[in-house]
Amino acid sequence: MSRRLCLLIFTLFIINALAVDKNNFKTCEQASFCKRSRNVNYEKSPYEIVPNTLNINANYITADIVNKENGHLFVLKLEGIKGNTFHFEIDEKTPLKPRYRVVDALQKEPTYEAVKVSSSTSDITVTCGENKAVISTAPFKIDFYQKDVLSVTANSKAKMHFEHLRKKLEGEQHQQNNENEEKDNVVDNNQQIQDEPGTWEENFKGHHDTKPNGPTAVALDFTFHQSNVLFGIPEHADSFALKTTVGNGDPYRLYNLDVFEYELNSRMALYGSVPVIYGHGEKGTTGIFWQNAAETWIDIAGTSNEQNVMESIVNFVAGSRNQDAPSAHFISESGIMDVFVLLGPTPNEAFKQYTDLIGHGNLPQMFAIGYHQCRWNYNDEQDVMSVAHKFDEHDIPMDTMWLDIEYTDSKKYFTWDHQKFPHPVEMIKNLTDMGRHLTFIIDPHIKRDSGYFFHNDCTDRGYYIKTKEGKDYEGWCWPGSASYPDFFNPEIRKYYADQYLMENFHENSPETGIWNDMNEPSVFNGPEITMLKDNLHYGGWEHRDVHNLYGQMQLVGTFDGLIRRSQNQLRPFILTRAHFSGTQRYAAVWTGDNAAEWGHLEAAIPMCLSLSVAGISFCGSDVGGFFGNPEAELFSRWYQTSAFMPFFRSHAHIDTKRREPWLFPEETKLIIRDAIRKRYSFLPFWYTIFYEHERTGMPIMRPLLAQYPLDKNVFSIDTHFMLSDKLLIRPVMQKGASKVDVYFPSRNGDKQGDIWYDIDDYRKIDHVGSESVTVNAYKVPVFQRGGTIIPRKMRIRRSAILMHDDPITLVVALDAKKHAKGTLYIDDEKSYGYRQGKYLYLEFEFKDGVLSSRLIDESASYNTKTWLERVIIVGLDKVPTEATLRTSSNQSTKLEIVDASKTSFTIRKPGVSMMEPTWSITLN
Structure with missing residues (x-):
């Protein structure tokens, strides 16, 4: 088919898709099995x-x-x-x-x-x-x-x-069965299904489903x-x-x-x-x-x-x-x-x-928790590097540049367009030298091109999903005519995984991230923009049986390929759109093709909360909206919201205006810069709760009812969320807002609640119920729960990995009993060495005027240069006159107390190494 026709089909698809046409998707009434089962109405179950x-x-x-x-x-x-x-x-x-x-x-x-x-x-x-x-x-x-x-x-x-499975009765056999029912005065509802529309075949918008196994x-x-x-x-x-x-x-x-x-x-x-x-x-x-x-x-x-x-x-x-x-x-x-x-x-x-x-989500590399910059598409090598340098010029941290489908040679994955990207290995190295990473897209549709090795191998070896007649299934996606590997077959999955290996994909790096998109699977000319249900997979299973698992099976192959690409050393970073139960073992998830609208910003929170309680904690939304051009206020508010969500990426459609932060008015750029830098200051906290997520399976981003299950007022709240059990976030998601209502929950369904401290000025909130909080362009209401200790890093650099050895600040927020606890996790931030005991997992506790540290896992060890730069204590009634540090070797050092106010004070430069097995700071 000509390139011109391909472009026409693509354009028509985009036009139709820009406004969701519900007629392209089935209702329950149009899905015969749903209609039948929904209408079951027994007085007594048979x-x-x-x-x-x-x-x-x-x-x-x-x-x-x-x-x-x-x-x-x-x-x-x-x-x-x-x-x-x-x-x-x-x-x-x-x-x-x-x-x-x-x-x-x-x-x-x-x-x-x-x-x-x-x-x-x-x-x-x-x-x-x-x-x-x-x-x-x-x-x-x-x-x-x-x-x-x-x-x-x-x-x-x-x-x-x-x-139950049955044979389809035809002609005389069907008639004879009906006569036997009448003769025996027996009504078989399952046999009556035989005659209902949609049981043995079904049509939807010109697509025919043969249903060979019947209802x-x-x-x-x-x-x-x-x-x-x-x-x-x-x-x-x-x-x-x-x-x-x-x-x-x-x-x-x-x-x-x-x-x-x-x-x-x-x-x-x-x-x-x-x-x-x-x-x-x-x-x-x-x-x-x-x-x-x-x-x-x-x-x-x-x-x-x-x-x-x-x-x-x-x-x-x-x-x-x-x-x-x-x-x-x-x-x-x-x-x-x-x-x-x-x-x-x-x-x-x-x-x-x-x-x-x-399964629990895996601890990602630290760079994956940082900020990601993406659009469909960065034009060429010069564009990629120019954007990366511009982040430095404007002093905005960024960890990963992303490439969408246009980097490939004519939409053929595991290849590069050498006109636009003549030196991909050098480009990747240049980013790495800056402390940054590259992530690029690999979709499951394979271009049917006789000059494409992947297509030829899949054709010759029978690796594609088959039609009901046993032929290679052909559908339409970004490359035009495409076929789809059957990832359920272990042999095919290994072949696909092998393509990520450096010996096969030379213009690659062991450290690049991978983006698996369109893996529902998306088929532009298929029923409901996906695959025919009577297609056949490995083992003879119909696509209808396994549809929701297809994308995950691609992830299994991608994960295997990335693991072997680094000789089992580096933790893979993968982003996926399609997902199922267990996806968190392989990939992060984002909420798909959203729009530059305030409503889509609001929707990001309940969507990611629902995914988090379903095991998929590494979730985020496209900052600014994938479709459309966000106004400056919406764009900055979206950054402020996503800075406190687990996955933090800006992404945009190919037809949108460029929207790197410096292309907006200076004030907007500074607000965005502030939000991203705030994200980076919390990286030790993020990394710790990601580790604890792998260790326990507990969600990172949580609904309020997780921490306050007895407070009926929070059962349906989805404008607020918590990170672990320590931070309460109430983003600003309404245009022109000067105030937002924040609800502070009760512990026992009564008026007794926790103490909260505003992370910006340490203002104390010690009551239950709603409070109207004043906000300005920079302000997002975020509160640390009393009784917690949060680790931060205040020296913000261009990327997360460059902050690896930087010192720690502990923010100690006291509860009503003047007590607090917290944790800190440290490792090399990229390898699987931590699974062999190469890490530090520390617990901090403030009690009776003493802040102490101990190793939670005493058998683990890691040689870190990280040290304690300051301690901020919030909620103590009286500022102490002095503080004394004592280490495990019983050495003592007098410490300076500075920045004392009505709400907090700072202990300056304790200087103790995070490798110290035990230490304490006593207040006098």
């Missing part, structure tokens, strides 16, 4: 446990389930997992062929615990530790108890629906008995607290799709799908992980944030909560029911139970 089929093993039980409407048999397996978690599966007992079960999401096989079982004709009780699951036999449901509290019920709404949907409802709000199931551009969907439009949809300039306040599917949901109330938190990679819809009912005013008044007078507890109805197109029940009982415990299953 599913029952078959008598005398219970089998008891050390760690699990099994029993048969029968659908009384058609006699079809299923097998239930239920087991207990260490740490307040149950797991159950429901699959066909004798399917015509195996059904797909996800095998690539869990980090490892869970640790199962012994179960005790008692049974009667009406129920089966499975006890694991202090918890139990009570299985009602007729009709089938499972009640899960956290200790003796009923927390979650599966199938309490009788929405269970399992479409294969699975659906089940879950009730969260102790909850007021539900949250999770990213990715959606919607509020953090999920909204009621029953009787109120479409369910939330999980189906990885390429959606340009997505709509806000929407349940439409976006780039990623993480099927974990949590319910939270004052009595506890529970969660459900629905392990299924097929297209999935989730109906939400009974959430308290959807109550109207009259309902709220009635419940208040009656002293009750909603009559019906919140529920979630999961509907997937194929696969099995594979469910993990997380019993908390606190939010943080539930989050940890989930990440213990699917």
Whole structure:
């Protein structure tokens, strides 16, 4: 096809995509499996446990389930997992062929615990530790108890629906079956499905889905008995607290799709799908992980944030909560029911139970936590280096320059356009010499070009995803005609990973980062801008079975390639758009193609909060918006917000105006500079909480309910967030704002709260409730919680790696008891040496007028030049007259106290090395 036609198709695609046309994407009514399963309305569930089929093993039980409407048999397996978690599966007992079960999401096989079982004709009780699951036999449901509290019920709404595999009946056979039904006066709802539109084939906007296996949907409802709000199931551009969907439009949809300039306040599917949901109330938190990679819809009912005013008044007078507890109805197109029940009982415990299953995010290199500069596209080598030097000229820190698709030779990945980038290795080295890095894009679509080695290899070796006829699938993406490697095949994944090795991709570096985009996968001429569902993958699985996992399987290959590229030395940095459960083991995530609008700035917080509680903490949004040209105020406010979010990158569409900070008015540039420099001053704190995230699985960016689970006022707040349990951030996200309301939570649902200190002037806040905080162009309300110690570095350099040996400042914020604790993590900031004990992990404590330091992991060690430059103590009633440093060798030194004010004072130059095993500073 001609280059001109390719350009025309591309242009038409962009024009259509700039304003989201909902008609390009399915509704539940247009997805036949969703429509069927959503409309299930049994008075009594037809599913029952078959008598005398219970089998008891050390760690699990099994029993048969029968659908009384058609006699079809299923097998239930239920087991207990260490740490307040149950797991159950429901699959066909004798399917015509195996059904797909996800095998690539869990980090490892869970640790199962012994179960005790008692049974009667009406129920089966499975006890694991202090918890139990009570299985009602007729009709089938499972009640899960956290200790003796009923927390979650599966199938309490009788929405269970399992479409078994069957052969399609044709002609006389179909007629004979109908006559037998009439003769025997039997109604088989599953057989009636045979005649419903969309069961054996389906059309959408000119695309035909053959559905060779017929209807294969699975659906089940879950009730969260102790909850007021539900949250999770990213990715959606919607509020953090999920909204009621029953009787109120479409369910939330999980189906990885390429959606340009997505709509806000929407349940439409976006780039990623993480099927974990949590319910939270004052009595506890529970969660459900629905392990299924097929297209999935989730109906939400009974959430308290959807109550109207009259309902709220009635419940208040009656002293009750909603009559019906919140529920979630999961509907997937194929696969099995594979469910993990997380019993908390606190939010943080539930989050940890989930990440213990699917893995913790890895500690990134320090440069990845710094600021990233990107656009589609920097023009050439001179442009890249000019921008890098301009950051120095304007004294703005920056760690990474990014290249989008235009750096390649005609959109062929693992190549360079040598007209624009004649010396890529030299360019990369020049950035490295400045203390900076380069990240470039590698997408999964492969240009069908007979002069392209990657395409030729994939064609010759049969590495591409196949059509239902067994031919290489062809779709359209940035290169024009393209095909897609089948990353589910280990051989293909290794071939792809091998391309990152220096011996194969010479114009590369062991330190470059990689950006995997368009990996939903995006197919411009496909149904819903993605791949046909009846395409075939390794093992004979249809694309419909594995769609939401495709992008993650590319990440598995990318991660492997980058690990081997550096001989297992350097931690890879990868950014991905598509994601699923477990993506955090490989990559950071950003929120996709947003727009330069205030609403998109606001949406970044609930979107990243939802990802964080779903295990993916390394999250951010395109600063300034990908589409459009941000006004100066919006641009600076976005920088101020993103400076306190885990992933910090500015990015823009090819058709936008250039927007490097110095291209804005001088005042705007200075505000942006201030925000970025503030980010860099907190790098020791960021690095420490990233390490603790890997160690514990706890989210880095947290909703307020994680720290304050008893304060009902925070359950639906998504304009505020916390970093770890130490900083409270309330960004300014409204045009022209001179004040913003900040809510300071209560600990026990009463008027007792924490003490907070404004990080800019150490002003003290010691009350619960909302406070109107005055802001100016530079001001973002950020507060350090009393009782915490935060490490910072105040010598800001051009990049993070150049700050490696710089000294530490400790900010000690005291609670009401004049006590505080904090941690600091130090290593080489780039290698895996820390996993061999080459690190320092320190705990600081201020108590009874003494600040002390100790090694948390005494067996670990790291030779650092970092030392303690100053200590800022906030919240002490009286400034001490002197301070004395004592080291582990019992040497003592008098220290100078300076900058004393009503709110704080500084201990100047203690000078103690961070390698010192123990030291203390005593105030007199």
